[in-house]
Amino acid sequence: MFSLISKWPLVRQIREQKDGTGLESMSDKTRAMHARIDDAQVARSICPYCGVGCGQLIYHKDGKLISIEGDPESPISQGNLCPKGAASYQLLTHSRRELKVKYRAPRATQWTEMSLDRAMDMVAERVWESRKRTFITQENGSTINHTTAICHLGGATLDNEENYLIKKLFTGGLGMVCVSNQARI
Amino acid sequence: MSRSWKVRRSPATSFPVVCRAVLLFLIGLSNRRPNLVCRRIYTPNSHLPAHRMAEDFRAVTARRAKCGETMIGEGTQSTNQRRHNYVQENVEVGFFTGPTVCIGCKACEVACKEWNEVPDDGFTWIGNSYDNTGRLGASTWRHVLFLEQDCQKGNQITGLMGLSDAQSEDPFRWIFLSDVCKHCEEAGCLEACPTGSIVRTEVGSVFVQNDVCNGCGYCVVSCPFGVIDRRPQPLPDAGGAFKCTFCYDRQKSGLVPACAKVCPTESIVFGRLDDLRARASQRVEQLKQSGYEDAQLYDPQETSVRGIHAFFLILGEPEAYGLPPKPQVPTIYLKSAWTSALLTSIAALIAVLGAFLFFG
Amino acid sequence: MPGLGTSFGRGGATTAQQDLANADCILIEGSSMAEAHPVGFRWVMKAKERGATIIHVDPRFSRTSALADIWIPIRAGSDIAFLGALVRHIIENELFFREYVVHYTNASCILRDDYGDPEDRADGYFSGWNEDARNYSMQSWQYKGEGLSFPERDLTLQDSQCVFQKLKRHFARYTPEMVEKVCGISPALFYKVADTLVKASGPDKTAAICYAVGWTQHSKGVQIIRTASILQLLLGNIGRPGGGILALRGHASIQGSTDIPTLYDILPGYLPMPRGGEEETLQQYLDAHTPKTGLWSNTPSYFISLLKAYYGKHATAENNFGYNWLPKLTADHSFFEYLYDMADGKMEGMFLIGQNSAVGAPNSRLQRKSMAKLKWFVIRDMVETEPARFWRDSAEIERGELKTEEIETEVFFFPAAGHAEKEGAFTNTQRLLQWREKAVDPPGDCRSDAWFIHQLALRLIGKARAARDPIDEPLRALDWWYPEDRFGEPKMEAVLAEINGWKTPVAAATDRGSIEGVLFGGVDREGNHHHEAQIDGYEELKNDGSTACGCWIYSGVFSRDGVNKANSRKSRDYLGHGWGFSWPSDRRIIYNRASARPGGEPWSERKKLVWWDSGNWTGIDVPDFKKDKPPDYEPQNQERGLDGQRGDAPFILHEDGLGWLYVPKGLQDGPMPTHYEPLESPVHNALYSRDTNPVVNWFTRAENRFAPPGDPRFPFVLTTYRLTEHHTGGGMSRFLSHLSELQPEMFVEVSPELDEPEWQNHPSSRGSVSFWRSGPVTRQCCQ
């Protein structure tokens, strides 16, 4: 009881002869306040938006993102971000992000959910069949070994390594020539 | 150090309504005046230290910090990035925000909302320049102003302006400035708060304790800058009063407030209040020498507010930025209002007793 | 970027963003840098604070203009006339940086006598025009002398056939008065810009130019960039601190997507894709693409190492390293061409990975209608973007042009992992590879695009192995060795190791892991001996199959020391050495040999970067030059490779080692930039009788109508731009509340002169933009 009363800021205020605007009015929560990234782990990353390439520090704890901030050591951005970069935490956590594979059958009016494995199998099957149907080995007497009936259009937020694999598989493996990218749009 | 806050009245301008200056395109290339003489020559700031390429860049920046130049390029040494112990050492801190380097990107608005988990407050296209935020409020703790004015910005040449002899018929400037809670030396909201929810922290900032605030709304009408507001339903945490916290949680952990940390051109500068004030007055002098004749500090130290922790460099008059020219903390009215109330009370007691005495 | 590539040798920005702070003048044109690249713009602001003059040339007064010292309104699409006039001003008034121009550019090279300039008849055509094929034969554009490697030169620049005199003549009519007529810029403003630029250039000063898609998306974008390149070469601003041309890329890895392209006509490292017919054999291909001198003289090493990376042990000298497995081009297979195939129902399937063609691509209406003709359609994104729902929720469905029940397309939507949920490297606008560490696992079924390709590859290779069909040989040969993690994600550092390159196995060794510089144990997925030690740079590549390298220009990023340099995070100097890896070979400002005088000493103390010092090139940056080639070196008897270039030839990718004011090869539309009107310009060309760029493919068809130049029905120009608050098609910004609330609606900005009631609707020949100004709510219905 006494301790409860002694926690009453009014009592504290009178005892310390304060006007109630300072530290005496702070609640326990305020006193214990600290930045939520204090005990987080950090991954060093790069902003996914424009081509400036700002450094980002991605704070995470127990497999969950906590916050994304600029990396002060980046020689380009020196800890700063633009509004898009500053919103990249929301980019990864917002509620409209899709988390499930969705499939739409021919003439269907709705999506149906599908397992990742099954969808991959089906896509592989479609690629396989289309390629078989449309692959051209010779044209006008020269070997061309390509298909023009499967195309690819990639964004420019793909990693170099991803682009490398895409080009290697699609062009080097499948013989697709209709391969394009945001860089040419 | 001169307290350079002052009010000047601009002469009534008779410039015609100016082109929106956001010219999508030009056709019909008529009305061009040939043989214009180049009258105003841009002169670089000659007093700036000559930069030498090969020098270590930190050494250069350390030297530069002493003059009024901005902090861009200081990297981890910038007061916007480096860790500090201001809370533990009871150092007064502040924001110094200026429009001459602000690019209106609104990163401060977003970084503030991301860190403080402030909800969005509506998707309304206001059409005021590029500003769809409007004003500070319970869910907007940083607000970038987009100000269009029919006068020149420094020696800037916009189109034909600045080159012609007759000043120009079409002067135009677009100014960006990030507004924020001023964290007054004498804070109206702090004095008005009946619950002790609003407190003055170790670093001199004014902080609303969300767990204490019961949403009485008295701080809302007590702020001379119209900053604090009560968050309406159905937003999360509705009912409480909210405003900039100066990222008190970050500061307690030695981190810089989110808006200052993110600012790409370091238009928002965070640091020790005394350092900032010194830097700011130098900056004003520097700008005045380089053509910004109407540059002034907005830091009302002469009014009852007695100065603000988040102060601004502005071009032109404060009214255009929605800033009150002579903000007063409402507590200065206490004496007269209470005198009136007490005299009324005494008079009422006497009148009632008198009425019963004489008419009873 | 053929504009930069043909002028200087490499298709990338010549400088680093933070180096803009050292500029004495920055010209921003074709870009609203403050809005589209806010953090890069900090260095422009830094330069301004140090006294540099910032010039913004743009039709629209934007946030960039508001921060510039000088804003010059220009009529959209007239950039070549403006920049060309600056070129003329500098030449006519002898304001160019003579020593730089004479030694480092091809101003002194002598052209063949049959070269014909558009100026000859003021018709806008160079010599060699073939009206039927609508293209140029480039024979007459060549130098006199021994090809491109050893041209005849006149260092006095007086020879009437020399490039300098031809350039002077070419731009002779690009006068300030013409600028006023064509661009709407008054002579006073023009001289202001010219004076500022010239005063900010020279031994002690440098000026930089920044551009973005305001140039590149023009039908003559390459030539606008070329004009800027000529300007910078004349002013001596390339390869020097505070100088250069900064191409501002709009996406995290646009630069990376061309360096390691997913483009039809090039292979990683700007190696051309082989063409059917004339490049039937490996030897034919190599002969066609291997010049005598310069860095490209090693094309066989780069190309064969790439084939070794693609096909591993299956690529042998006997089978021409699998050259036949690579598909050959037979036509233009670019996006615009195959879109028509799609519209005609010839396309069976499409992969759309992280792109929004239903919003971001030209004629989005045709895009969406074409998608409905596909048999199957795979889309990967973080949110359900417009292309993912074209079949149930699009303007065409609402309009009744498409009916959901009749669309046969199978649609697969795969949720994608975000940037913090996977690792990998982006190459930013300044050619800097920066690695991202993975922070958390992706949620739900979200997977990286690498996972998707990897899993697809494993399935397809499995089918190919089972099938034994000869057409599946490339699939069976494909070297898919990548180790994976518990989600089945391939290890991205393994891919990076392959991109960097390694020595291929020569003999069976016993303990792979212990040998220095061998990454991932040197074994593939089955534990078989796969590769040897990493290589340290493209200089080590061989044409005999003993090396493999996925992208020669990136070589050195993950070298023998086993350090992933894209993930290095200790910046040692202002150029950022120690932070990331800047291709090529961590050079931050390329062509930096030009930062020193021909004799090797810096042009000035203030602008020193790289210099010759007791037998070696040294300096602040990594020299972009052969380390020990003396400045006075001269090839004696037409040596091959880099030895065939002089000691004062900084542009080592070009055969002659010179910066090209005049481009004798590599450009379809002319060796020098010529002002043409944009395709649908409301006015005719004031300079030549030809209105538009003659070689441009208009891609005209019924669904894609164009208005001819000067069409009185379409007297106005509508341009688009990026807002700071949004990103491209909006998949990464429109769904984020904290960004959308800042710019919640589409809107149109109109000059006050045109703010008439009828301007409520903005029609073009392909669609219209409508907006309501009552609220004032605006809305754009794309195309």
Place this chain on the structure above:
Amino acid sequence: MTTEQRLEQLREQAWDKGIVAGRGVDVTGGPIPRRSGYYGQPVVKPPVWTWEIPIYFFIGGLAGMSAVIAFAGLVFHEIDLARTAMWLATIGAGLSPVLLTIDLGRPRLFLNMLRVFKYKSPMSVGAWIVFAFGACVIPGLIALELGTRYSFGGGTDQFLKIFAHLLVIGSAFWGVLLATYTGVLLGVTAIPAWFLHRVLLPIHFGSAGLGSATALLELLGHRVAPLSALGFLAAAIETALWIWLEIDKHGAADRALHRGLPGWLIRGSEFLSGPLALILRLTNLVPLAAIAFLLGAFISRFGWIEAGKVCGRDPEAVFASQG
């Protein structure tokens, strides 16, 4: 017609003629803001208070002044009057915190009002006044009721009587403050229309409270001369205040008090409780005068809050007040 069909029409029209006719409307604020301040945006924030607060002002004023009348009634042995007045005060003391709590953004944290005492905050002082008033009035009424009925007899009754007297004195003390502090509450803010009239407001709220208490007691049947005198006095003061308000104009700074809805509310209320009540009293239509006064006092509080809202949204008012 769907938007898409409309667009299709426009496209065809465009292809034929090049230009499509339509209607355009001005963008707010553009091209260059012609409205004062920053695009006419408010400089200070208007009050967020809703209907509870003006009603509380009315009830609090009435209750507070009732306690004063009760005290006078007790002193001058008008026990019935004192009892009725105490009942009014008690009801008011009970309703006031309820109204205040409803208005809070977070009613469950009402008790935080007593967390600290801040003499510079009229709201804090007011909260303690409301608390103290309630703490005097409620036991005061109980004591008075018990004491006047002689329920216990003897010493206990005597004790209760003294106790009641003391509590009624306390009630009167806190009551008169309760009726006037609300004027301070509005006067000590950043709203120009309020702080410019910070001297008038406590007087107005005090006299309106006194007049309301008088009028209600009269309507409840206490037609005694002292109340009549007080009614005259209050109506006369209100008339005088009206004249003062009409003279003491501050241009743009307090134009909200004279124009528009709040202007009419204030003017109408002052007419009701000022001249009209006075005339009706003079013509001896006391009940009508009482009703007029009550109505006026009630509307007046809404008028003042509304004026604060209008003034708070007006940037020119703030600039004018600081000119």
